[in-house]
Amino acid sequence: MNKYILGGAGVFIVVGVFFFTSRSELWTTTTNDAGIFGSNDTTTNLVVYTNDGFNPAELTVKAGTEVTFLNQSDIKMWMASAPHPTHTLYPDFDEKTYVTKGGSYSFTFNKVGTHSYHNHMQLGKYGKIIVE
Numbered sequence: 001m002n003k004y005i006l007g008g009a010g011v012f013i014v015v016g017v018f019f020f021t022s023r024s025e026l027w028t029t030t031t032n033d034a035g036i037f038g039s040n041d042t043t044t045n046l047v048v049y050t051n052d053g054f055n056p057a058e059l060t061v062k063a064g065t066e067v068t069f070l071n072q073s074d075i076k077m078w079m080a081s082a083p084h085p086t087h088t089l090y091p092d093f094d095e096k097t098y099v100t101k102g103g104s105y106s107f108t109f110n111k112v113g114t115h116s117y118h119n120h121m122q123l124g125k126y127g128k129i130i131v132e
């Protein structure tokens with residue numbers, strides 16, 4: 001009698017673990033689809049800065065679009081428009097400080113045109129945002 005109760009409990013636990021595992025897999029998949037910035041729309045407006053530079057180095061967006069620059073390099077990242085060091089091409093587009101690895105800077109591009117930028121902390125890494 002006790003043997004049957006124990007066996008029943010075992011099956012219950014196995015089913016329970018399976019159910020829990022499949023549920024958490026479902027949850028993980030949903031999170032990955034949504035991306036760290038919430039939706040597919042915003043992930044396309046992401047520029048990642050690595051030790052090799054900006055990726056994508058050239059991005060075209062519509063006026064009023066927010067672009068996020070994510071620092072995944074080992075270098076400090078200070079986003080600013082050309083030219084260095086005055087940043088007069090698009091003075092508003094100037095982080096005025098820096099973020100380290102894992103940090104990000106978001107800016108809403110309202111001005112139509114080609115906005116060349118660079119990492120103010122490491123000259124030689126360039127990119128451009130084309131606003132239509």
Ligand SMILES: [Cu+2]
Pocket residue numbers: 080083084085086087118119120
């Ligand atoms: Cu600069």
